[in-house]
Amino acid sequence: MHFFDFNLFKFTFFDLLDVLLVAFLIYQLYNLIRGTIAANIFIGLALLFGMYYVVKALHMQLLTGILGKFVDVGIIALIVVFQQEVRRFLLLVGKNASLQRNRAWWQYFFGKADAEKNNYARIKPIIDACKSLKSTRTGALIVFAKYYDEQFYQNSCEVIEGKISKRLLESIFQKTSPLHDGAVVIAENKIKSASCILPLTEKTDLPAQFGLRHRAGIGVTEANDATAIIISEETGELSYAKQGRVKMNISFAELEKLLNKDF
Template sequence: MPFADFTIWKYLASIVDIVLVWYVIYKLINVIKGTKAVQLLKGILVILLVRVVSDFLGLQTLSWMMEQVITYGFLAIIIIFQPELRRALEQLGRGRFFSRSSNPVDDNQEKAVEAIIKATDYMAKRRIGALISIERETGMSDYIETGIQLNSTISSELLINIFIPNTPLHDGAVIIQRNNVAAAACYLPLSESPFISKELGTRHRAALGISEVTDSITVVVSEETGNISLTKNGELHRDVNTEGLKELLTSELLINNKTKQTSSARWNWRGKNNG
């Protein structure tokens, strides 16, 4: 019996060990989710895949190169993922690391788009400069941390009030995350493209810069002319009217998302039937 009890305990310890490891990995994924580290993680997976394929095909030089990258890449990973590691340690210290993660699903995207359009139209008519960036697949948590975090329900009144001149939050960008105003007065990277018109100011360069490093959609209102511009995928759409802005935001944020949700639902339905 003692031997049998020891064997059962050993199996139980192994199960607990596996469950804890998977739980820690799951929480780490939640920590880096919504940041640029997700894209870097994909790059690491590509390197590992190339290493396996090169070994399988007998590509010795490529295999040696990938081995060197993996061997000395550990220090590079620490440097690259420094913000995410810091965030994980901060959450661990606050006791939030093992808390339940929030549900990212939100049904208020249509209201958010309407609020952005209404606020943009109001500010454009009165030549109030504005910079509103909307997060999509690529996380913008690194840029949210540069501003004043609000975590407020989005409304046209709130957006207008933020960008009123000479108020504490008007200088910088507002970042919309999961249909909420995540932060205001945020710093966005400026585009270094030589093809940008000289007449465009810092807001337009920031809007184009964030679209070059993320898949976000950014709306700009010029303080000098009151013209509305929109950036996405490194492209600048200038002098967009209210109807054009509504069409672009509806197409990119509502129609595309509904298509993705429909595809996901079909996949889950098929999975359940097959199961």
Template structure:
């Protein structure tokens, strides 16, 4: 298609579509956080710079251009958590990340080591026993990554998952009961781990640090988290920063099977 002074190719439509999708995903990632206000401020400044450039105001154009050029480095620092989260989303949704595609690559698999199936029955039993006794617990279960950085902040265990071990760790008189437990490949890698606390303002004020830590770790990784409330005994499940509350045994079993069924 061609006009008197511009020509439009089909690639231009594709370009606009891709930018629109990217901006929409970016908005979904940042909405409800302080970062969205920073982003809007940067976009406003960028539009002003482009207007100044079009009006050929050379001095102001030079100042704003230098400021925005240096600002790219500042953006990477300010938005490092959001950038990490965005790349995780892209990686999880990419074609190569899909199980059927990964199977076809055979020897090209990211992890050739066979991962032992998760003993979800032991986790469910421990959670409901702790729920009855109102024992607070935070269990993080990872499928793709060992979360070594977060595991290194706690006490290393590397023990096979069992209900007795989990209940012993979170027993209130046990010095390891504070913090989170990290499970990978059906092993309790570490206990008393320090996890990132989410600053999402949508988390209800009644939820404490366990729930905020569960949201924080699942926002920044592909792991899921189970929380047992010390105050109410309520069991919650968290994935991608989204909490599901007041779970019954069948609901928790269904969620775990969906995530870790081989």
């Protein structure tokens, strides 16, 4: 008579932690590629790897050799194919572990009133400009970059390095302005650049009314630690993009809360 060895199923606290961490990483990966072409690529690669192990088990030498070449460079292929997703994942990890987040908590507990007052003074010109642009249905894309990547932004932008002001933002996005076609990038408490050509999102499940401006606003928040305000030229509707997701038709009260939190 054979007895079943229950020692094989010993489950410790670290085993539970291991499972939870893997589940968290898979969930974050799912969030990063959900609704993008990368999701289809990931499924294709998974099928390719699965097929390799099937043909290997069936001793199909020719297919095993061909598919084995892909498997041998698996990690490198994943990094190349999912370059943007890997970048976004590392930005997410760095953002959560950054000293700036720790300073923000310190400020929240010990200097909240002063911080809110100073922050409102910073965002008021932006909100006022958005009100004006919305009322005239002037299309606009304003990006708030937490870290200003000169190589990413300056290659396709006109450098401004100007103080944030309502009139400057309004003048940039006027249809007769040579800088209106593109995005304004705000970082380090300045309007750093304008007329920026940004990467478009690869998401396939966006509303039909989203044009290039919305797709660029979402795309830049996928590739960088940034948020974006999008004002529709057709409807004047305000949208807010963050981490590849977009909130549509937001009010100015919502916009103020979002900017207070993120900017």
